[in-house]
Amino acid sequence: MNAIVTNQITKSFNGFIAVNEIDISVKEGELFGLLGPNGAGKTTLINLLSTMIRPTSGTGTVNGFDIVHDSASVRAVIGVVFQGSTLDEQLTGLENLDLHGRLYGLSAGLRKKRIDEVLDLVELSHKSGLLVKTYSGGMIRRLEIARGLMHHPKVLFLDEPTLGLDPQTRLHIWDYIRRLNREEGITIVLTTHYMEEADNLCDRIAIVDNGRVVALDKPEKLKSALGSDVIILTLDTPEDAKKFYRVCKETGYVSASTKDQTVYISVKKSEEAVPEVFKTAFTSGTNIQSITMRKSTLDDIFIHYTGRGIRDELVDDITYMKYKLQTKR
Amino acid sequence: MGAMLSFQTVYTMWLREMLRFKRAKSRIVGSLATPLFFLIILGTAMGSSYNIENYKEFMAPGIIAMVLLFSSIFGGVSVMWDREFGFLKEILIAPVNRFCIALGKAFGGVTTAMIQGVLLMIITNVFGVHYKSLLGMLLSIPIMFIIGIGFISLGIALATKIESHEGFQMVMSFLTMPLVLLSGAFFPLSKLPDWLRIAVHLNPLTYGVEALRFTLIGESEIPIVVCLVVLTSFAITTTAIGGWLFGRMEV
Structure with missing residues (x-):
C-alpha cells in the first residue's frame, strides 16, 4: 500500500507557482527524499501533505486520508519536524513533550512512558529539565524529532533535518532516521539540499526544481543513468567552454554541462573516454588547460536534470538560516 | 470523546500559558509598578490640585481596567x-x-490578566484606596474575567492579521492607548462635549471601567445591567471572530 499519493497537486502564491502538478507516490515503510535547491518547492510540498496549507488544485492522500477533506485524520497519523524550531523556548524540554502528548490525547501514564522512550532515543534525558532556550542547535533538532515521534506517527515528515548542524550531529541524526525507518517501520519523507544526505539515507529520491519533479528513482539508478564517471575539463575562457559544450552535445556523450570555463562530461568509463574527448577537442580546435576525472555524484545528476549545480545559487547555510529568520513565514 | x-485541548x-506565567512571574508583577505610579502620583496630584474628593477611589477601577486591557490585548497578540x-x-x-x-x-491569557487585576486591587487597597466592601471586591473578579476575554479575543483576532513588529507597535499605539483614554478611567462621563461622549460610549472598555466602579466603589454613571450586557456581548462577539480567524490561519 502507498503511504502517500499525490495527484497533480499544485500550490501557487499570488501567481507564483511553488508546487506545479506534482505526482508522487511513497510506499509504506519507505525512506523517501525530496532533493532540490532552496525555493524548489520542497517545503511547500511538505506543508501541503501535512495539511498546513491547502492545494490550489489537485489532491493527495496520506495513509489513505484525503489531505483536504479529511485533514484531521491526516494530522492524527503524521509527525512533522519543520525547518525552523517550533518548540516553546520558554519551557523545558520535558514540558514541551508533555504538552505535545496532551495535544495528541495521550493519557498521563502513556505520556510518561513515551516521553522516557523518545528522550532516551535522542539521548536528551539528562537535559530534559532545562529550558529549551539554553539548548544548542543540535539538541533542539533532536528534541523536535523526539516530539514528532511521541504519538507514534505512521508517516514522519522531516524538513531539512540537518540544516546548519555540525557534521558530527548530522551523522547522529542520520542514524536516528535510519533506525526509525528500519526498526519502527515509519514511512519517512525528508527534504534536503545536501546530496550526501539524500544519497546516504533515501530508498528513492525525487529531484525537485521550480515546483516540478524532474527525476525520481533510487539513488544508484539515478547515478547509473548518467554513466558512473565524470570528466572535468578546464578551458581557456567561458566562451570556449560553451562552444565545446555544444560540440559535446552533438557528439552524443551521455551528458555534458558547463559552468564558467569548465565543462563536465559524464561517461561510462573515463579511461576509455578520455582519448575520445581529446580527439573531439583537437578537431574542434579547443585548447584544454587541465583535465580531472572522478566518480559521478548526485551533484552531477542534479546538474544533468536542472542544467545547473545545486550549490550554484546556494548561499551558505548560516546566511540562509539568518535570511529565513529575518523573513519568517 | x-x-x-x-x-x-483547552486545558x-x-x-x-500558566507554565510561561510561572517563569515570567517577577516581570508580570513588576509590570504593576506603572499603574501604581499612575494611581498614587496622578491620583493624589489631581485630587488635591483640583480639589476633587476621593479622586483616587474614582481612578482606581479605571487603572485596574487599564491593566486588564493591556495584559489581555498583549496576551492575545502574543499569538503573533x-x-x-x-x-x-x-x-x-x-x-x-x-x-x-x-x-x-x-483562558490562559485571561487568568494572567486577572491575577494582575486582583493583585492591583489588593495593593491599591493596602495603599489606602477605600473600596466599598469585600463582597464588591469579590464580585469584581468575574467582571475582570469578562473584560479580559473580550479584549484577549480581540488581540487574537488582530494577531491573525498582523504580520510584523511594526504592526504590533501600531496596535499598541493606535488601539490600546485611545481605548484607555476614551474609557472614562480618568474623568467622569457626564460633562463631556458631544463628540467625546459618543466616542466614550462606543468604547467597550468604558463599560468595564463603569462595572468595576459599581462593584468597587458602589456608584457608576452607566447602569450595571447595561455594562454587563455590553461586556458580555463584546466578549462573545470577539471570541467568535477571534476563534474563526484563528481557525483559518495558515502558517
Missing part, C-alpha cells in the same frame, strides 16, 4: 510571537479543534 478531547493551552518563534506550527499541526486552541489561549 469529542467533549473530553475539546476540554483536554493544555491554558496549562502552557508564537508564529514568529514557530510554536504556532506545533499547535496548528496537532489533530485538535482550533477553536478550542484559541479558547485555551484566551
